[in-house]
Amino acid sequence: MIEEPSATLPSGATAALAPPRAASSRRTGLAETRLSGFLLVLALLALWEASARLGWTGSTNWPPFTAVLRAAVLGLGSGELLAPLGGTLARTLAGFVAGGLFGIVAGLLLGASPLAARAFNPVVEVLRPIPIPAIVPPLILFLGLGDELKIFVTAFGTFFPVLVNTFGGTRDVGTTLLQTAATFRVGRLATLAYVILPASLPSILSGLRVGLGLALVITITAEMIAGAGGLGYFIVQTQYAMRPADMYAAVLCLAAVGYLLNRCFLGVEARLIAWHGAGHRDP
Amino acid sequence: MTVHTFREPLMLMRRTCRPLLLAAVLLAAPGLARAADMKTLHVGMIPTIDSAPFYVALDRGYFKAEGLQIDTTPTTGGAVGIPAVVSGALDIAAGNSVSTILAAARGLDIIAVAPASKIRAHDPDLAAIVAPAAAGIHTGADLQGKTLAVNTRANVLWLYGRAWVRKTGGDPAKVTIKEVPFPQMLDALKGHQVDAAFMVSPFLDAALADPAFRRIGEPYQQVQPGVDVGQYEATSAFVRAHPEEIAAFLRALRKGAAWFNANRKTPELAQIIAGYSHLPAALVQKMDLPEAPMTIDPAEIIKTAALMQQEGLLTAPIDPAKVVYPPATRP
Numbered sequence: 001m002i003e004e005p006s007a008t009l010p011s012g013a014t015a016a017l018a019p020p021r022a023a024s025s026r027r028t029g030l031a032e033t034r035l036s037g038f039l040l041v042l043a044l045l046a047l048w049e050a051s052a053r054l055g056w057t058g059s060t061n062w063p064p065f066t067a068v069l070r071a072a073v074l075g076l077g078s079g080e081l082l083a084p085l086g087g088t089l090a091r092t093l094a095g096f097v098a099g100g101l102f103g104i105v106a107g108l109l110l111g112a113s114p115l116a117a118r119a120f121n122p123v124v125e126v127l128r129p130i131p132i133p134a135i136v137p138p139l140i141l142f143l144g145l146g147d148e149l150k151i152f153v154t155a156f157g158t159f160f161p162v163l164v165n166t167f168g169g170t171r172d173v174g175t176t177l178l179q180t181a182a183t184f185r186v187g188r189l190a191t192l193a194y195v196i197l198p199a200s201l202p203s204i205l206s207g208l209r210v211g212l213g214l215a216l217v218i219t220i221t222a223e224m225i226a227g228a229g230g231l232g233y234f235i236v237q238t239q240y241a242m243r244p245a246d247m248y249a250a251v252l253c254l255a256a257v258g259y260l261l262n263r264c265f266l267g268v269e270a271r272l273i274a275w276h277g278a279g280h281r282d283p
Numbered sequence: 284m285t286v287h288t289f290r291e292p293l294m295l296m297r298r299t300c301r302p303l304l305l306a307a308v309l310l311a312a313p314g315l316a317r318a319a320d321m322k323t324l325h326v327g328m329i330p331t332i333d334s335a336p337f338y339v340a341l342d343r344g345y346f347k348a349e350g351l352q353i354d355t356t357p358t359t360g361g362a363v364g365i366p367a368v369v370s371g372a373l374d375i376a377a378g379n380s381v382s383t384i385l386a387a388a389r390g391l392d393i394i395a396v397a398p399a400s401k402i403r404a405h406d407p408d409l410a411a412i413v414a415p416a417a418a419g420i421h422t423g424a425d426l427q428g429k430t431l432a433v434n435t436r437a438n439v440l441w442l443y444g445r446a447w448v449r450k451t452g453g454d455p456a457k458v459t460i461k462e463v464p465f466p467q468m469l470d471a472l473k474g475h476q477v478d479a480a481f482m483v484s485p486f487l488d489a490a491l492a493d494p495a496f497r498r499i500g501e502p503y504q505q506v507q508p509g510v511d512v513g514q515y516e517a518t519s520a521f522v523r524a525h526p527e528e529i530a531a532f533l534r535a536l537r538k539g540a541a542w543f544n545a546n547r548k549t550p551e552l553a554q555i556i557a558g559y560s561h562l563p564a565a566l567v568q569k570m571d572l573p574e575a576p577m578t579i580d581p582a583e584i585i586k587t588a589a590l591m592q593q594e595g596l597l598t599a600p601i602d603p604a605k606v607v608y609p610p611a612t613r614p
Contacts (some may be wrong), residue, residue, distance in 0.1 A: 056504035058473055059469075059470045059473060060469070060489065061466065061467070061470055116515040123374075125332060137362055137363060137366050138366065140363060140366040140367050140370060140372060141366045141369060141370040142370065143372075144367065144370060144371075144372030145327070145358070145363070145372050145373070146372070147365050171486050185318065225359065225363060226358070226359075226363050227356055227357070227358075228356055228357045233357065236359070237330070237561060238561070239356070240330070240331070240560070241462070241560060241562050242466070242485060242486075242489065242562065242563075242566075243561065259325075
């Protein structure tokens with residue numbers, strides 16, 4: 001990866017110069033892709049409505065989209081959907097923050113110490129692919145059925161993508177940067193905090209973004225398996241109560257929450273590493 | 284010194300507050316005084332129709348009358364309930380005889396402390412194998428080379444489904460058993476992903492409402508009429524440590540079962556069931572619910588264990604005295 005040091009360092013000057021040009025060219029590009037994406041979503045929803053209204057599936061578990069929308073509005077209004085949504089969001093964010101912080105710290109430490117990297121990489125590679133649904137029942141033994149369990153598995157699932165990306169980011173920090181820091185006799189800790197951390201920020205953020213998507217999925221999965229509360233439990237409950245419209249209303253809310261979380265994250269990312277985005281996304 | 288100065292204001296507060304508190308307690312309703320020595324039980328529940336007697340007892344205040352405060356947590360069954368009971372996250376969990384026996388056989392300290400549900404020997408059962416009416420499947424022999432859906436592998440429906448195939452002339456080894464959640468079974472049948480499905484109410488009723496499907500067998504009734512399917516489980520350590528609470532739980536639950544049995548066709552019961560299961564009350568009202576059991580029958584537990592041995596879930600017979608809380612077997 002060949003990069004100009006000025007493009008990788010969070011320099012106020014480059015950040016201030018680059019955005020106007022980047023923003024204008026990005027806006028037209030986004031408008032085009034968003035419109036076509038939006039049209040595709042509309043077409044799929046129309047297909048959903050038609051398939052349910054005309055009985056193409058022959059299933060009572062396939063309500064029309066308008067019925068789902070109605071259930072969503074009623075559920076959000078009555079709080080039946082809003083309360084579990086809030087619970088799910090709180091657990092997702094708690095697990096994400098915990099897993100993300102531990103992932104960044106562990107990734108930086110592994111990046112800073114080749115010995116630690118050699119020692120811990122096998123453990124990471126063994127633990128990383130463990131599917132969450134498989135570990136929930138045994139974890140109930142230690143953590144019970146409450147929030148501790150769900151936040152822990154969410155943090156566990158978030159931790160690994162953040163760790164791996166942070167570690168990868170530290171590996172990609174240009175030797176020029178490190179040598180410059182060494183030349184100026186910057187200490188190890190200061191190098192880590194002021195050179196390695198900012199330079200690996202794009203990788204860390206992409207790890208966090210993957211982690212955020214996973215966090216929501218894992219929280220829902222854990223809620224489906226254990227305990228009361230949250231959208232995961234609501235989805236299972238409405239399935240067993242033969243209320244498919246309410247179930248899909250919850251799924252719809254999840255899709256909206258997932259989309260909004262991602263957009264919020266992109267907003268934060270654009271602010272944190274404007275210098276990086278400007279350097280890379282410009283055609 | 285710091286400890287002393289920290290405690291002093293507290294002591295002072297307690298000394299002045301105590302008479303006031305005492306007065307308040309004496310003046311308050313007797314119910315409040317009793318709330319102070321209420322014991323809390325954390326109970327893991329499967330919010331299905333089988334759990335109705337428990338929710339009747341809860342709704343009608345039978346647990347409260349026994350001095351028990353009940354804190355319920357929904358679980359999906361033994362896979363979640365048993366680890367939660369063993370860890371102490373739950374004191375009691377609803378489960379079935381197969382998971383109780385399996386847990387005990389694996390050395391877990393699990394015993395059944397109260398009855399939950401029993402299959403009646405007569406009248407259509409609320410659990411049945413359903414197949415397309417046009418498929419020509421009538422027996423276990425017809426199911427050979429075909430696919431049967433059950434909710435969970437190596438659990439109670441799986442066991443009785445296999446035993447039914449054997450009983451009606453088939454070889455269970457030649458039947459592919461697929462795991463399909465209850466809400467998706469009818470769709471799996473309609474989509475020809477399975478040839479038959481072992482369903483329970485209300486999903487069974489929904490399937491039978493469609494003339495394209497019919498019940499081909501009632502495995503519980505045909506294999507072991509009167510089987511004790513559901514129980515409440517706890518660890519024997521908990522039972523030893525809290526004998527009064529467990530006895531009170533059993534008494535309250537029996538009062539719930541008695542009310543349930545006397546009011547099986549009433550709208551009040553339908554309302555209670557609709558309340559916790561979120562099923563439409565009209566649908567519940569239409570169901571012909573079986574009587575709730577008052578005791579656990581050790582003979583039925585032995586039969587279930589023998590069946591588990593026959594189908595390869597158990598290697599040795601079990602001692603029912605070790606898996607059932609003795610007072611639950613006596614009326």
